[in-house]
Amino acid sequence: MADYKPRTIEKKWQDHWRDTRAFEVTEDPARPKFYCLEMFAYPSGHAHVGHVRNYMIGDVVARMKRMRGFNVLHPFGWDAFGLPAENAAIKHGTHPETWTLDNIEHMKGQLQRIGISYAWERELATCTPEYYRWNQWIFIKMLERDLAYKRRSSVNWCPGCNTVLANEQVVNGECWRCGSAVSTRDLEQWFFRITKYADELLAGAKTLTEWPDKVLTMQRNWIGRSEGARVHFDGIEVFTTRIDTIYGANFILLAPEHALVQEWAKADGAAFDASLKRFQGQDRTARMTGEVEKEGFDTGRTVINPFTGQPVPIWVANFVLGEYGTGAVMGVPAHDQRDFEFARKYNLPVTAVIRPADGDIPDAAAMTEAAEADGVLVNSGAYDGLPSDQARAKLTEDARQRQIGEGTIQYRLKDWGISRQRYWGTPIPVLYCDTCGMVPEKYENLPVELPRMTEFTGRGDSPLAQIPEFVNAPCPRCGGTARRETDTMDTFVDSSWYFLRFCDPHNDTLPFDPATVAYWGPVDFYSGGVEHAILHLIYSRFFTRVFRDVGLTTLDEPFTRLLTQGMVLKDGQVMSKSKGNVVDPDDMIDKFGADALRLYVMFVAPPEKEIEWTDAGLEGSWRFLARVWRLVDQLSETIGGAGIPAPASGELNDDERGLRRKTHETIRRVTLDLDPRVHLNTAVSGLMELVNELYAFCNKSQCFDVGRGQDDVASVGVIERPGTVAVLKEAVEALVLMLSPFAPHMAEELWEKLGHAGGVVAAGWPAFDAEVAKASEMTVPVQVNGKLRGRLTVAADASDDQLRELAVADAGVAKHLEGKTIRKVVIAGGGGSRIVSIVVT
């Protein structure tokens, strides 16, 4: 008897997969395709189990789909540009490229040792010119379509990373990567016009029925659509969603950044300027999150409310945001909490103009929830008596006719700032010519290669500007003297379309051949962390549409099904190098093997949930695999031979029929758990049950001495009944095949041991036979007044009348019926599950 030695087996099959190119695929219109993808990896150095959990999840799905006959694309690559590489260069002098490529090599080895079934020939790294030239290509396409543009703007600046951040990358006022407090700077920046797609991204979310609601909600909130109106108060345009309250607009509030405010500050001098400076000095994020007290000052100016005809004062308020809407709002203190507080503080008048539909005019001195709600207009001239919704429509229309306003839709989403003042990224392919101005690089000159830099200082300006050979280049249009753009692209550009490139990763005339994406796209199953819910996942949806509009694909949405996998915690905390609590998969593989590691991570919790790492749990999974190993090993001689007929139910005894039933029940359950449910943990427990059943069966039929450990010589008994051999063979083979997505190395080894040459994919997924799974008997619980009082064992096809009779006669039940009157008997359920419920008084 051979021991279970994962190390040897795993090496053997990994070599086999590599040598036979087992997971490489080409388009095959004759077979259904399945594109299975995990978010590609940032090559940070070493992958810990938290990282690789995601790849294991995807691998189980990919392997299972392959066995079910799908042509499965399962590629992997590297999100290889980015700051850590550059920081490593500044700190240790290693070139970012060296650092990145070394890390990729190490991590690739880790993934291969885990046995993830990737089509490695499609591997890509975004830091190679072969990849990033297409970033530049699509950038120029976007420029041509006015989807990329440059403007000076106030931007988020991370002092830790020394670069600009997109709004999506600012989390609670801090840098998403390094946690530094984000400040603002005024810079010339490149933007992608994602706002042009705001409505489409919002509408498209409705089609994403296989995405977690949580992610869709986050995206909807991020896009933040609100319908309202822009209204002119003389020269000041405000945005409001509550034009129905405009008769109550007792003042106008301007953001400190508002252009008029800046102008007046110059004109009015010191006092004005001092107050303004104070607001601007207030921490930007504190102001935005409402931690700073609401305050403001009177500009001394007034405008006419175009509906009341009355003059209203103009104030500057620190809580009004310059970047949202028009940077100006109408203050309606009676119907807005913030305006109310403001009015109280500065003794401004409060005029109620909405009353509840079923109530009186509210007390203007109080602010309630009801005051903010819709109602019926009062004190609103000709509009009195109209409900809010009708009033909004009418007021908006009247404003339009009077040419003092219009209905509009406002988004929270802003254009995506992609300029980064760093080295390790895609050069932005434009030049600035002394005579022609800004000129994009010619397509035939792509890629604009990132020059080799030798010194990394970490200074806060674009490193590329320090390389004259890069900066100075001829103008693509006139050939004259020009200077290259020295900013690089946000690395989120790289990750916004890599899943399309995987369909055709070596194409050197286009980002990808449209036909390949037409075949493989969209990604059928995509898994990764929730932390990308709004960054990567919204950018990718945007880019897919851009590629569509450029004519390379017909896809609207890139990812059909999204699974957001939970994190792996150790000691209650996220694993991180700095906390010193990382679990290295290689260490675990050394101890228990890759199969046990995979099985444990899949079994311990549903994929979406976070898990707490325990070594004991891993050991348990190892024990299970060893148990399977012993079972198959000891039976392989008996059931592995040729010429064993399929089990025919007529010749089977009760135990044999029982095992067959369990086998097919398990096939049904595990299949559904994997596809479509992706409840990987319960699929594993189903397999464990089957193994327990097999042991019990072997014990009873004395197939072999199951009590022997793997260090003992087995005493294989002679199995006399052909039926026993047949049902064991069926059960064990189904077990091995269904186990193979989880523990692929061991499954291949056992499959071979069982006398099969072609491997588990060729064998296919086991088929479920409903007839066999059907039980001849069933247990029916009996309740009396809602309490379980007995169980009946009856024929599966027992009639309701029979059940009723048996239930009443059952000793345990009868005891509770004594001296009572039966009011009602309910017999419910069907198929394999029925119940008798008796009501007595």
Next chain:
RNA sequence: GCGAAAGUGGCGGAACUGGCAGACGCGCCGGACUUAGGAUCCGGUAGCCGUAAGGCUUUGGGGGUUCGACUCCCCCCUUUCGCACCA
């Protein structure tokens, strides 16, 4: 503050559309085998009462709908996550 999800044994977690709560595993306890067992195999393991048969209680708390509720409805508590002055 707003929004969403979730609260089940000592622990991780099961329970598909309302139908035997606690599958499966970890841990623990016991038995077998054994010089030995931290290997293996078998059994037990929600709590309380009882030698037992059995009974009572139990899915965060309280109410409700139902023959029947972890599951549906209402109120409350807690946790996690997201948004956070968006006019």
